[in-house]
Amino acid sequence: MSVIRSGADTGSAEFAANREAMAAKLAELEAEHGKAIAGGGEKYVERHRKRGKLLARERIELLIDEDSPFLELSPLAAWGTNYHVGGSVVTGIGVVEGVECMIVANDPTVKGGASNPSSLKKGLRAAEIAAQNRLPTINLVESGGADLPTQKEIFIPGGATFRNLTTSSAARIPTIALVFGNSTAGGAYLPGMSDYVVMVKERAKVFLGGPPLVKMATGEESDDESLGGAEMHARTSGLADYLAHDEQDAIRIGRGIVKRLNWHKQGPSPKPDYAEPVLDAQDLLGIVPTDLKIPFDPREVIGRIVDGSDFDEFKPLYGTSLVTGWANLHGYPIGVLANAQGVLFSEESQKATQFIQLANQTDTPLLFLHNTTGYMVGKEYEQGGIIKHGAMMINAVSNSKVPHLSVLMGASYGAGHYGMCGRAYGPRFLFAWPSAKSAVMGPAQLAGVLSIVARQAAAGRGQPYDEDADAAMRAMVEQQIEAESLPMFLSGMLYDDGIIDPRDTRTVLGLCLSAIHNGPIRGAEGFGVFRM
Ligand code: COA
DSSP states (O other): BBOOOOOOOTTTTHHHHHHHHHHHHHHHHHHHHHHHHHHHHHHHHOOOOOOOOHHHHHHHHSSOOOOEEEEOTTTTTTTTTTSSTTTTTTEEEETTEEEOOOOOOOOTTGGGGGGOOHHHHHHHHHHHHHHHHHHOOOEEEEEBOOOGGGEEEEEEEEHHHHHHHHHHHHTTTEEEEEEEEEEOOGGGGHHHSSSSEEEEEEBBBBOSOHHHHHHHHOOOOOHHHHHHBBIIIIIIIOSSSSSEESSSHHHHHHHHHHHOOOOOOOOOOOOOOOOOOOGGGGGGGSOOOOOOOOOOOTHHEEEHHSSGGGGGEEEETTTEEEEEEEEEETTEEEEEESSEEEEEEEHHHHHHHHHHHHHHEEEHOOOEEEEEEEESSHHHHHTTTEEEEEEEEHHHHHOOSEEEEEEEEEEEEEHHHHHTTOOOOOEEEEEEOOOOESSSHHHHHHHHHHHHHHHHHHHHTOOOOOOOOOOOOHHHHHHHHHHTHHHHHHHHSSSSSSOOOOGGGHHHHHHHHHTTTSSOOOOOSSSOOOOO
């Protein structure tokens, strides 16, 4: 056992200030999450209830096993856009009859549940997670289909929604649609492409074209029920496999379908007994300095999220700006890579490359804890081969086949974001703490670079440089980049799977690891050419 001992001065004024700043950010976050939970607002929620219908989250709550957790994903989708926070759909992983499923529930209180560009991105991300981790999908359908004013952004890419359902089925990952209401036009292919379909009597409406469109197209007089009612689909067209009396009945039938899936996880089981961390997770609120330029020891985090705070550090004396080592989390073995001093040098890059290869040799998932300003720049480092060493690390991360998890704790800048398995490097899940920041570089550095380039260009043209305009430009750019590097903004763009309370990190990662183990865990057989 190598139990991490904390060196954090939890009674210091600095710790208290960090904790206070984090608490303020968490309060802001809660308010934003509240917007997603409020859906379309009181008026639409009230109308929905008056129709005797359950809200999206109530449907989910009834669907999942009693007292089991629901890992909601992308709750802040659309934050910072003109669309409702949450994107008119709720997605997440819930346990149904003991099976972890991807649940996708339209929120009919937001624009009739119509899909806007953020809803689409969120749905596609949920499908990606389901495919990568081999999770059955349950769609809780009640949607006005495409958000018509934004059709240009969603019609063409939105086709993937239906393709994903059938490719999931081909991969023997079941798909289930419980239809509670409207599912028209393109939306009709949600049940159309699913393995199992349940429709609620007198509520489900599934047709390619409603009565007005049919009248326009063929002149035929029709009504909702004969065109796409649940009874019709259950008795005549055969699109519905089950006819439910009401919403609760549909959920009960849905649970029954999952029970009969004969589902087996393909990954190894976790160790049956494991210890909780020795160090207190509450302290995670005070670990990250309010000023991200001040480094912090990631062992203080690792010791608060891994089983028994037990961490076997690998190469502790080499490349000390990156901490690497082995641990268990909720009984699952993991390798951890965590930034310590912010900057990645050649040694850290080589150490990471070796460590990632070792994890692949032993089929061990990897956790990346980000707090990096990127790879070191400067003559000495360029001449020392920082590009090729950084490239080695990025090669290893890219070609590694074991599941990756990423948590942005603090800074995640430049190519450091890539090397530490940022979004584009396909981590199975990526979460951010409220303290995180991510951008091509820091706001001051970026504004400074622009200023130097503009100054040189003016000199080249033989023109005087306007210092006042430069100062104004710098202030404006700094402000813009700062706003764009904040987690809510990035979450709104679907660049993470959610912003989490640091104290929930262990639980969230445990849920993710459990979900990941629905699929096999197998390391890479080979990597690309490493530049030596
Ligand atoms: N695109 C954009 N906005 C839509 C929409 C869509 N597809 N469907 C509904 N909305 C909007 C409505 O304009 C309304 O906006 P408002 O409250 O700001 O005026 C809001 O969502 C609620 O719609 P409403 O019709 O009042 O809700 P409802 O619960 O009574 O009915 C539907 C919901 C989905 C049955 C109905 O809105 C409908 O038939 N929509 C069009 C469905 C369709 O043909 N889609 C084809 C897309 S491929």
